[in-house]
Amino acid sequence: MSQRPEGYRIPLFRIRADEEVRRAIEKVLGSGRYVLGEETEAFEREFASYIGVRRAVATSSGTSALFLILKALGIGPGDEVVVPAFTFIASVTPVLMVGARPRFVDVDYETMTLDPEAVRRAVGERTKAIIAVHLFGHPADMSPILEVAEERGIYVIEDAAEAHGAKYRGRRVGSIGHAAFFSFYPTKNVTVLGDGGMVATNDEELAERVALLRHHGQVARDDYRMLGYNMKMSEIHAAIGRVELRRLDGRNEHRRRLARIYGEEIGDLLEIPVEKPWAYHVYHIYQVKLEERDRLRGYLAERGIETGVYYSRPVNVHGAIPPEYRGLRFPVAEELTRRVLALPMSHNHTEEEIAEVCSEIKRFFGVRG
Structure with missing residues (x-):
């Protein structure tokens, strides 16, 4: 199922x-x-x-x-x-x-x-x-x-x-x-x-x-x-x-293999996730950054590829948060909300699917091959 x-x-x-x-x-x-x-x-x-x-x-x-x-x-x-x-x-x-x-x-x-x-x-x-x-x-x-x-x-x-x-x-x-x-x-x-x-x-x-x-x-x-x-x-x-x-360790390794495919294929076209030298990243979400976020999201949706935005606003501005916090400014958080885009990622995705996502992203940027 x-x-x-x-x-x-x-x-x-x-x-x-x-x-x-x-x-x-x-x-x-x-x-x-x-x-x-x-x-x-x-x-x-x-x-x-x-x-x-x-x-x-x-x-x-x-x-x-x-x-x-x-x-x-x-x-x-x-x-x-x-x-x-x-x-x-x-x-x-x-x-x-x-x-x-x-x-x-x-x-x-x-x-x-x-x-x-x-x-x-x-x-x-x-x-x-x-x-x-x-x-x-x-x-x-x-x-x-x-x-x-x-x-x-x-x-x-x-x-x-x-x-x-x-x-x-x-x-x-x-x-x-x-x-x-x-x-x-x-x-x-x-x-x-x-x-x-x-x-x-x-x-x-x-x-x-x-x-x-x-x-x-x-x-x-x-x-x-x-x-x-x-x-x-x-x-x-x-x-x-x-x-x-x-199953966790094996599944995390699979996610890391998918992340490597993304990095090799589209790392020169947009900002891919970092993995600091002191970190072991498990890619719960594969989040890239780019100026053309909304355009790329629409382009991929038209081709049957789902993406997500995590997150579209800093947490302090939500209506559930008391009004006294909503005027606070956080430049980095605000910049991220304008640029982040989550690409398909899970332990149930195949390498072929991720390669296809990469191919469509290359076409979006006008890259052949």
Whole structure:
């Protein structure tokens, strides 16, 4: 079974569920246990081992994972959290949900992740945490961010929702900060074919608080010790996640092969994604930059090739963000919103499809061959 947007012969993402996934689902259906059972416990252990942390706690989504981290750390009204101005809105909304104030900063043009110098300037007396987003599969530059955090005694939370398996200086993202969160949305490098998330940390106490908060603060049957929420993962989603996790490294290598084809074929025509010497990029999204973004997007659509724009505006200007932030200016983020274009990329795309996309882009630029 696969999912393909109608009208596109080469979709932006391609999502499939095969027989191994179906068997994992059937096993859960036959077990009679659908929440907080053996599959969830196994997925948490296996994910923690893969990332290289002591604990992982499965949640209902990446958004809920960040919300639970913030609550477990005691971050709330009067506190500030440093966030990038160029990211998905769910990197920011949980900060508002706990009553804290986002402190928006600009990003590095090449990596599209936090600008460490902008972070240093933004940290103040009320800053309690920095959310370092590993955007599109490329890690943020963690060393200078950690340096600022250590100097000021604040938390670093890794947003690894788009970076499953990515590495920073040889370490898997999600194992570097005080805590991290992942998303398993259908398009991600690891998916549960629905919504799902994971908190990763070496802090046992933090993990325990997150585990309590995700399930109403329950410590035992009919024993609730804190005001909690209903943000747990289902057994079916955990079972799918276990299958997908086993395949992650091979699938990331496939994405990297597709990225190399793009680089070799169209690297002279537009700005292709960078991979810094200290990074291992997993290309959740293959994002290029060019002035003629909208023209190229229309040209490819006419030829049955789907593209995307991530993102069309800085996050601080969305209507969901309080008006006081909308007048802030972030030159790099604003420039990126005018130039970025996501090309087809997934572990289910073929090398032949990517070569065809490249051929059409060459024709757009008037290049033969």
